[in-house]
Amino acid sequence: MAWVVLILSGVLEAVWATALGKSEGFTRLWPSVVFGVALMASMGGLAWAMRDIPTGTAYAVWVGIGAALTVVWAMVTGDSDVSWLKLLLIAGLVGCVVGLKFVDGGAGH
Template sequence: MPWILLVVAALMELVWATALKQSEGFTRLWPTVIGVPVCLLSVVVLTLALRDLPVGTAYAVWVGLGSLGVAVTGIVALGESVSPQRLTCLGLILIGVIGLKAIEG
């Protein structure tokens, strides 16, 4: 269950980071209204996962999956640049997350 909570928290990170990008510095209401509460909820769910997972592992996985998700969203939905080097680095993040999961079980 803590790993499921951690993945849910990371998915929320994808939502809030994308929403805050769309808020244009808090100048657009609805992306701000979505982004700020989802950010807080993401931290709350992370905190629940931390009851059973080591903080270093949980935080690294939360940030890693969130970063990976936001980067892929940027590429797919927002037209951000894609290069072999960028994809390689994103792949390394994914390998790190998988490795941490394998180590912590």
């Protein structure tokens, strides 16, 4: 269950990172609200998952998921250019995140 919560928290990291960019320095209400709610939920899920997943692994997976999804979302919405190199680097990042899951296997601290 900790891994499911961690993955969902990583997705929420991408949500709050994207909302933070759209908030224009917290001058736009709804992106700022989405940022705050997603940030709290994402951090809460990360903290909960760290009860069962080693801190280094949990943090790396959380950041990796959030970073990859943030870049993919920016490419999908046209906020960032799409390139084969970016796609290759994202695939490498995802591969490393999956590798960490298998190496640690969800073992305790």
